[in-house]
Amino acid sequence: xxxxxxxxxxxxxxxxxxxxxxxxxxxxxxxxxxxxxxxxxxxxxxxxxxxxxxxxxxxxxxxxxxxxxxxxxxxxxxxxxxxxxxxxxxxxxxxxxxxxxxxxxxxxxxxxxxxxxxxxxxxxxxxxxxxxxxxxxxxxxxxxxxxxxxxxxxxxxxxxxxxxxxxxxxxxxxxxxxxxxxxxxxxxxxxxxxxxxxxxxxxxxxxxxxxxxxxxxxxxxxxxxxxxxxxxxxxxxxxxxxxxxxxxxxxxxxxxxxxx
Amino acid sequence: xxxxxxxxxxxxxxxxxxxxxxxxxxxxxxxxxxxxxxxxxxxxxxxxxxxxxxxxxxxxxxxxxxxxxxxxxxxxxxxxxxxxxxxxxxxxxxxxxxxxxxxxxxxxxxxxxxxxxxxxxxxxxxxxxxxxxxxxxxxxxxxxxxxxxxxxxxxxxxxxxxxxxxxxxxxxxxxxxxxxxxxxxxxxxxxxxxxxxxxxxxxxxxxxxxxxxxxxxxxxxxxxxxxxxxxxxxxxxxxxxxxxxxxxxxxxxxxxx
Numbered sequence: 001x002x003x004x005x006x007x008x009x010x011x012x013x014x015x016x017x018x019x020x021x022x023x024x025x026x027x028x029x030x031x032x033x034x035x036x037x038x039x040x041x042x043x044x045x046x047x048x049x050x051x052x053x054x055x056x057x058x059x060x061x062x063x064x065x066x067x068x069x070x071x072x073x074x075x076x077x078x079x080x081x082x083x084x085x086x087x088x089x090x091x092x093x094x095x096x097x098x099x100x101x102x103x104x105x106x107x108x109x110x111x112x113x114x115x116x117x118x119x120x121x122x123x124x125x126x127x128x129x130x131x132x133x134x135x136x137x138x139x140x141x142x143x144x145x146x147x148x149x150x151x152x153x154x155x156x157x158x159x160x161x162x163x164x165x166x167x168x169x170x171x172x173x174x175x176x177x178x179x180x181x182x183x184x185x186x187x188x189x190x191x192x193x194x195x196x197x198x199x200x201x202x203x204x205x206x207x208x209x210x211x212x213x214x215x216x217x218x219x220x221x222x223x224x225x226x227x228x229x230x231x232x233x234x235x236x237x238x239x240x241x242x243x244x245x246x247x248x249x250x251x252x253x254x255x256x257x258x259x260x
Numbered sequence: 261x262x263x264x265x266x267x268x269x270x271x272x273x274x275x276x277x278x279x280x281x282x283x284x285x286x287x288x289x290x291x292x293x294x295x296x297x298x299x300x301x302x303x304x305x306x307x308x309x310x311x312x313x314x315x316x317x318x319x320x321x322x323x324x325x326x327x328x329x330x331x332x333x334x335x336x337x338x339x340x341x342x343x344x345x346x347x348x349x350x351x352x353x354x355x356x357x358x359x360x361x362x363x364x365x366x367x368x369x370x371x372x373x374x375x376x377x378x379x380x381x382x383x384x385x386x387x388x389x390x391x392x393x394x395x396x397x398x399x400x401x402x403x404x405x406x407x408x409x410x411x412x413x414x415x416x417x418x419x420x421x422x423x424x425x426x427x428x429x430x431x432x433x434x435x436x437x438x439x440x441x442x443x444x445x446x447x448x449x450x451x452x453x454x455x456x457x458x459x460x461x462x463x464x465x466x467x468x469x470x471x472x473x474x475x476x477x478x479x480x481x482x483x484x485x486x487x488x489x490x491x492x493x494x495x496x497x498x499x500x501x502x503x504x505x506x507x508x509x510x511x512x513x514x515x516x517x
Binding site for chain 1: 411412415418433505506507508
């Protein structure tokens, strides 16, 4: 459903130019949950913003459901890391969730109902009438996930969605993403710098090199049954894969440090 | 405002009035030069029932209201434009920087030449003067809009106009209303100034006439009314700001009350 061919992007021109993407190739199938990891500053967010049509890459091609991405595609939703800036403070939580549904031609009552349904799915049933800034960080990120779910996207992009919450909340939100995926069968592309997280939630883990980013490795995660924060993380397959991803991410950095 | 600050403020006002009254009665200040506080207060109350005064007051408020409406209609869209498009802002900046510092009172003779009718001169100057705080605050508010908030709406496929209407304007609204509050007090200053210098009808004209007839208490009563009006307008708008933009204060960490 998503194909990326030789994607390149360079910020600026001349001697100050920064080459963020150095030819990324990637394919994501319908219903997959793909995690993208890589050293910080490697261009993960540039990749996501290109897929979302928020940034026009300088080279290469992105096909979403067979069509080249030229502007923000329909049926796509983004969950950003910085929930407190991404939710609109002048609107109630329910209005925030309902707003994008205007694009779907739904009337006010339908939008409200869809918003309340989505909030219930993220365990925020009672918080619709509150303002985002009245909620804790984890709840705010749940609200922005609810906003994405209500929109019923076929592809959900998540840009380090749990980077600003505490460890316990992070685990809850990881399981929430897994539940949402199981329920709606949507395709999810999740960017993270947390290696454990990528192995825990992903069907596949894509490792990017440092900038200019390229795909270093594409690993399939084969772990048994429904994932569980305790048993999955102690499974030998998890431990082994986490080490492998860690080596791939760090190995590149180590090499760069020794040559630099 | 808590009960404590309210009663302290009232005590301050009463104390000031008592001292002024005492200074007049003991002859430190000649009551002929400056009428007694009690005389001025009595005159202030009396003016509330004076049909001529009320007519003049109504004229001033009319000019302020009409002028304010026009400046909102001109300055807010202009501010949105200048705050959204950097290139437009760069070309307009020298003109804005030149026109803005001109004291509007200095433009009274110009307005007199342009408009024979003092009422037109008054309204046009009110529009000119009240537009600046609105323009500058709108521009500033538009520039402060969080890029991630705009990007969020764009990521759901909304176009640039929707982003302005649904993200930029609501997010700049607290700044725009602050501009409005400043503009309101400006309208009163300019309207009364023009009335004092040019004439026509209004609070300023009433004061001139009272001063010419040596009706000092009446003149001061009109001054008290001008002050009360400014106070009331400011209080109303500040209250509306607190009520409407609780989200803004909650985010910037300023106290909501």
